[in-house]
Amino acid sequence: MSELIKRYEHAARQPLDQANSLPFAVYKDAQVAELEADKIFHRQWVFVCATGMLGEAGRYFAFTLAGESIAVVHGKDGHIRAMSNNCSHRGTPLLKSGFGQIEKNIVCPYHAWTYSDNGELKGVPFDTNKCVDKQRHELPKYALQEWMGLLFINLSDTPSDLLERLNQINPYLQHFHMDRFIQAYEGVAEHWNCNWKLAVENGIESYHLFMVHRETLEVNTPSKKAYYIAGDANWSLTGGEIVEKRSVLSKLFSGDTPEPLNQYMLIYLPPGFIGILSYDSFDWIAVTPDGPENCFVQGGGMSEHASGENGKGSDAFTAAFLQEDKDICELVQSGMGSRHHQGGKLLEVERIVVDFHQYLAKHLFNSPVSDFRETEAAEMFK
Ligand code: FES
C-alpha cells in the first residue's frame, strides 16, 4: 500500500470531531482512481437514470462507468436490462452514449455483428462456415434494481441488496408523496475538469451556498437554514428551509401544506447520486469519474406534471447554479497539486461530507465507520 493510500484510509475513516478534508493528492492520483474504480464503481450500486426516462420499448441509455461501456435497454419484451455496450467481437462501443432509440437490432458500427435488444448475438456477416459460437458472444448482463423510480446498476457478480439499504429512507419521505412524480425529464450532461469526489463533496454540502451561489440558491435556500437529518456511510439526508415557500399557484391547487413541505430534502446516495426533493419535484445530479481529474455530471428529475413550474432540469436557474458549481470545483481542482497537504478540519455543517468519506473508507479499505445518526430535524419528516 502506498504512503498516499495509507493517508487516504486514515483520513476517510475519521469521525466528525477528528475529520479533515482528504489529502489533496487523492484528487489527482491515478492509483487512487484505479482503486476507486475497482472497489466502488465496478462493485457497488451506482445510479443510472430514472425508469421513466426509458419509456417505450427500444429506448436506451448508454454511458461509461469508470472505463466500462454500458447500455441500459428497454427491450421489446418490456424488460429493462443492463448490459455491456462493447461488441463481443473487437470491443467497439455499440450504442452511441446518451439516450437513444434502437430501431430493430443493435448493429455494431465496425463489422455489423448484430444483437437483439436483450444482448443475444443474432448475426455475423461473412461467417459462412459458422465458426462463431453465438452463445459465447452474448453481451454480458449486469444487476439492475429500482428504488423510487430510480435505476441503479451493480457490475459485481455478487451484488449486495440495494433495497435493504435504501428502504430505510422511505419513512422520511412520506410527506412528499413521491409516487405523484410520474413525469421524468433529462437534465444536463456535462464534463467537469475536476475529480469526481470534489463534485460530490460540493454537491452535498450547503456550506458553500452563501459564497458560491449568493445570487442563485442562497436567495431561496440559504446556508444558514440548512440542517442535517440522518445518515451514515450508507446514505444521508439533509434539509433546509425554502425561504419563499411554495409558489402561490401550487398552494392554490393543494391548499395549505404541512411544515415539511416548506422544506427541501437532500438525498445523498453514495457514491454519486445527489437528489433535491421538494413538494413540487425531485431533481438530481449524478457524478461518475472519468479518470483522476475529470468527471461526468448527469442531471435529471421528475415531477407531477410534464411542465411543473419548478425544478425543470434544464431551465436557466439550474444552468446558472450548476455553472457556479462547475467553476468552483474546477478552481479547487487546480489547488490539488500538493503531495503533502493533509487537508483542513471539517465542520459540523459539513457532517454529510464525513458520511461520504466513511462510505469511501468502508468500501475501499473495509474500515470500521461511525454509527447511524439522526437529529431532531428527523421528527418533522417521519
Ligand atoms: S467490433 Fe463489432 S463487429 Fe467487429
Ligand SMILES: [Fe+2]
Ligand atoms: Fe453548489
